Amino acid sequence: MRRGQGKSTSNNRKPNMTPLETRNHTTARIEPDYADEPEENxxxxxxxxxIEGLKEDMRKSLKEMEEKNKPKIQDINKSLKERVQDLKTEIETIKKAQSEGILEIEKLGKRSGTKDVSITNRTQxxxxxxxEVEDTLAEIHSSTKENLKSNKSLSQNIQEIWDTVKRPNLRIIGIEEGEEIQLRGTENTFNKIMEENFPNLKKDMPMKIQEAYRTPSRLNQKKVSLSHNNQNTKHTQQRDILRVAKKKGQVTYKGKPIRITPDFSMETLKARRS
Structure with missing residues (x-):
């Protein structure tokens, strides 16, 4: 009986070994997947x-270029204004001399009945x-306008580059903090908004988000500052999203109203408010 019991006990233990080994093996196989997540993050x-470093370097370069060119343009405009004033003075002097010459010719003509050729040539x-002076003056006016136009164009180009490179395309206001954690990323929050409000647009034009993150709104020391969702999408997608958002009137997230606006540089916002 003891031998039989011993065999029975031995046989009963063997089936219990396999599930344990299987469990250990399964756990070992899954663990690297979890371990990869921190590395990916x-x-x-x-x-x-x-990317942020590159954007900051570009911003500084653009700012330096603007600051470097601004004094040069101001000096050119100042020099042109001085030259214009000198030419205007010269024109007045010549006109005065011409008037005096004409009066002199008229007096001589009345006295002798003939015209002095030398005085006539001088008048001509x-x-x-x-x-000649008037033509030069017109050229300077044209050159001044071109310089002002170039200066304005340069400033606009710098603003456009800054808006395109440094700033994300869209700002979403009204999303409670923590939503992106539940949905595993700010990008997924944006996709949920698109599905809830613009399902046809999302279906016809797949969204490609280049970058998404939260930024604090205007800081207020007296209360906790909420933060905004910034989404960096393609320019064409930005226009389409803003267009349909304006047409829809009210955009919501989980039934609560939110706002989607373009995100511009401070220079652009100041220019639009003025």
Whole structure:
């Protein structure tokens, strides 16, 4: 009986070994998947820092270029204004001399009944000089306008580059903090908003979010500052989203009203408010 019992006990233990080994094996196979998540997040953070660094360098370069060109343009405009004033003075002097010459010719003509050729030639020279000065003055006016236009165009180009490169395309206001954690990312929050409000647009034009993150709104020391969702999408997608959002009137997230606006640089916002 003891031998039989011993065999029975031995046989009963063997089936219990397999599930334990299987469980251990399954756990070991799954663990690396969880271990990969921190590495992936670390890489994302590294790339994000690199991109932010590049954007900041570009912003500084654009700002330096603007500050460097601004004094030069101001000096050119100042020089042109001084030159214009000098030419205006010269024109007045020539006109005065011309008037005096004409009066002198008229007096001599009345006395002798003939015209002095030298005085006539002198008058013609004055008239030609006046025409030359007036042409130069017109060229300076045209050059001044071109410089002002170029300066304005340069400032606009810098603003456009800044808006395109540094700032994300869209700002979403009204999303409670923590939503992106539940949906595993700010990008998924944006996709939920698109599905809830613009399902046809999302179906016809797949969204490609280049970057998404939260930023604090205007800081207020007296209360806790909420933050906004910033979404970096393609320019064409930005226009379509803003267009349908304006047409819809009210955009919601889980039934609560939110706002989707373009996100511009401070320079652009100041220019639009003025």
């Amino acid at each position: 670390d890489l994302k953070n590294i790339f994000k820092k690199i 020279e004055m008239e030609e000089r006046i025409l």
